[in-house]
Amino acid sequence: MSPQPPCPYWNPKTELMSRPEREALQLRKLQAMVRFAYERSPFYRRKFDAAGVHPEQIRRLEDVRRLPFTTKADLLQSQAEAPPFGSLFTGAPALGIKYHQTSGTSGRTPLRVVETVKDWGWGTETMAQGIYGFGVRADDVVYVAFAYGSFIGLWLVQYAVERIGALSIAGGGQTSEGRIRQMLDLGATTLICTPTYALRLAQTAAAEGVDLRQQSQVRKVIVSGEPGGNIPATKRALEEAWRARVGDVAGMTEHSGIFGFECDRRPGGLHILEDHFLDEVLHPETAEPLGYGERGERVTTSFGRGLLPIIRFRTGDLVERLEAKTCSCGRTLDLYRGGVLGRTDDMKIIRGVNVYPSAVEGIVRQHDEVDEFQIVLHRVGVQDEVTVKLELRQGAEGLAVPIQEAIARELAEAHEGLRMNVRAVPKGTVPRFELKSRRLLDLRHQPGAEP
Numbered sequence: 001m002s003p004q005p006p007c008p009y010w011n012p013k014t015e016l017m018s019r020p021e022r023e024a025l026q027l028r029k030l031q032a033m034v035r036f037a038y039e040r041s042p043f044y045r046r047k048f049d050a051a052g053v054h055p056e057q058i059r060r061l062e063d064v065r066r067l068p069f070t071t072k073a074d075l076l077q078s079q080a081e082a083p084p085f086g087s088l089f090t091g092a093p094a095l096g097i098k099y100h101q102t103s104g105t106s107g108r109t110p111l112r113v114v115e116t117v118k119d120w121g122w123g124t125e126t127m128a129q130g131i132y133g134f135g136v137r138a139d140d141v142v143y144v145a146f147a148y149g150s151f152i153g154l155w156l157v158q159y160a161v162e163r164i165g166a167l168s169i170a171g172g173g174q175t176s177e178g179r180i181r182q183m184l185d186l187g188a189t190t191l192i193c194t195p196t197y198a199l200r201l202a203q204t205a206a207a208e209g210v211d212l213r214q215q216s217q218v219r220k221v222i223v224s225g226e227p228g229g230n231i232p233a234t235k236r237a238l239e240e241a242w243r244a245r246v247g248d249v250a251g252m253t254e255h256s257g258i259f260g261f262e263c264d265r266r267p268g269g270l271h272i273l274e275d276h277f278l279d280e281v282l283h284p285e286t287a288e289p290l291g292y293g294e295r296g297e298r299v300t301t302s303f304g305r306g307l308l309p310i311i312r313f314r315t316g317d318l319v320e321r322l323e324a325k326t327c328s329c330g331r332t333l334d335l336y337r338g339g340v341l342g343r344t345d346d347m348k349i350i351r352g353v354n355v356y357p358s359a360v361e362g363i364v365r366q367h368d369e370v371d372e373f374q375i376v377l378h379r380v381g382v383q384d385e386v387t388v389k390l391e392l393r394q395g396a397e398g399l400a401v402p403i404q405e406a407i408a409r410e411l412a413e414a415h416e417g418l419r420m421n422v423r424a425v426p427k428g429t430v431p432r433f434e435l436k437s438r439r440l441l442d443l444r445h446q447p448g449a450e451p
Contacts, residue, residue, distance in 0.1 A: 008264070008329070010129040014275040015331045022332070026278050027061050029303040034058050034067065037309040040090030043078050044309060064278060064301065069287075070313045072102075072254065075111055084112055088308050091116075095307060100152040102253045113152070113253055114307055120159075122304030123152075123257040126276055127160035127249070130261030133271065133331075134247040135220055136190055138165035143183050143218070145193035145201065148172040152253045153225055157192050166190075176204040183216060190220040195228030195238060196437040202241035203371060207394075213243040221246045224258075226437055227358040230268060230339035233365035248339050250317075255302040255310040260336055267327040269335040276304055280312075281321050284344050293337075295320045297344055318342045346440070348377060350384050353418040357440045360388065363410045369396035369403050372430045376451035378443040387421040387451040391430045400424040421451075 009015045017025070035055040037044040048054065051068040058066070078086030085093055096114030115123065136142060142161045146154035148170060161168040169186060171179045180201060183191070191198060198221055205212050212218070221244045223229040229248025238246045250270055251258035259277050260270030272279055281296040282289055290296040298317040302310040320337040327335060342356040349355070357375055364373050369392050376387045388407065392400060408422040431438070443449035 042087040124159040126257035143188035195223040
């Protein structure tokens with residue numbers, strides 16, 4: 001008898017359950033989490049009492065809207081008032097076995113997170129479900145191309161790979177050239193990193209005379225940590241460079257675990273882990289619920305983390321929800337079209353026009369001659385300006401003028417006629433990144449600063 005093919009679902013019971021069954025499961029988990037947080041977390045007891053809501057009032061899923069929002073600012077303020085962990089936890093920090101923190105921006109103190117054994121098991125379960133759904137199996141050799149530190153994502157990947165039973169290779173503490181050699185030497189079949197770094201590795205390989213399409217066994221690239229995995233032009237560039245299928249997973253330190261993954265059918269979006277999260281899509285300004293296909297802010301309640309509950313958390317992620325039937329994989333999990341489309345705090349208003357870095361990337365990456373780029377916001381007199389700096393691939397320098405003109409034209413067409421300055425810069429001018437990229441540089445509040 002021939003062996004059965006691998007099951008395409010990590011957890012068939014939850015991935016295939018009917019919508020009524022799933023909603024009943026979500027309601028039970030929501031009620032338990034709200035009750036637990038109210039009884040055990042001083043932070044949430046104060047927040048719920050101030051809003052005049054009690055756990056017994058959560059009788060239907062729609063009652064989640066009775067609960068007050070939680071923001072990152074709320075969490076940071078609590079920790080600042082009673083460092084290091086504030087009044088957020090439902091138990092003693094000594095119960096934890098893992099410590100993580102957000103990367104932080106502009107010198108701000110990061111959010112500090114501690115995981116219990118149960119919390120950590122839940123988080124790695126979500127990641128295992130996601131990468132298994134994209135096709136990682138026990139016979140894979142998975143290369144994790146991160147420098148290991150307090151960033152949660154790479155640790156989730158490491159433990160999830162072990163949970164699946166695949167061979168994991170921790171690629172920290174090396175140069176990009178060293179990582180390429182190690183992947184080739186050990187026969188890596190799957191690469192997991194940020195989309196920016198996957199592109200950088202491909203560029204490094206080309207500079208070293210390595211043809212990844214022929215010499216590498218990597219046929220699955222899973223990216224996370226930033227937009228790109230579901231930006232069509234970026235995904236196409238990655239797939240061509242590696243001759244591999246590219247998929248996306250998305251999560252965040254604040255709630256641990258991943259909330260969405262792209263399955264092996266590559267539907268151009270992320271299946272929502274609805275058995276682990278209750279997600280709402282709300283209008284960013286009015287907080288009114290939005291329907292399928294409408295772009296709004298993802299507001300989430302996590303069912304899995306007990307020591308630091310996350311209830312109605314305003315993520316700042318912009319998403320568009322689609323029905324499960326959009327994908328042909330058979331899962332009954334709804335999707336987010338294009339993954340995380342951007343962030344409410346990433347959007348910049350330039351002369352009355354909304355500019356999102358991910359939208360700029362989607363245009364720039366359509367031009368194969370571009371190696372890397374940077375968006376610089378600056379001020380000339382009293383007017384805001386946008387300059388997009390391009391580093392061109394070796395041999396494409398002679399095409400600088402037509403490439404600049406083409407990208408400038410396409411950016412203007414996509415941004416209501418807003419003119420952006422586009423210019424090619426010398427090699428090595430634009431910064432490279434291993435973890436989350438920082439391609440947007442805002443100099444508007446620095447008088448006299450030039451791009």
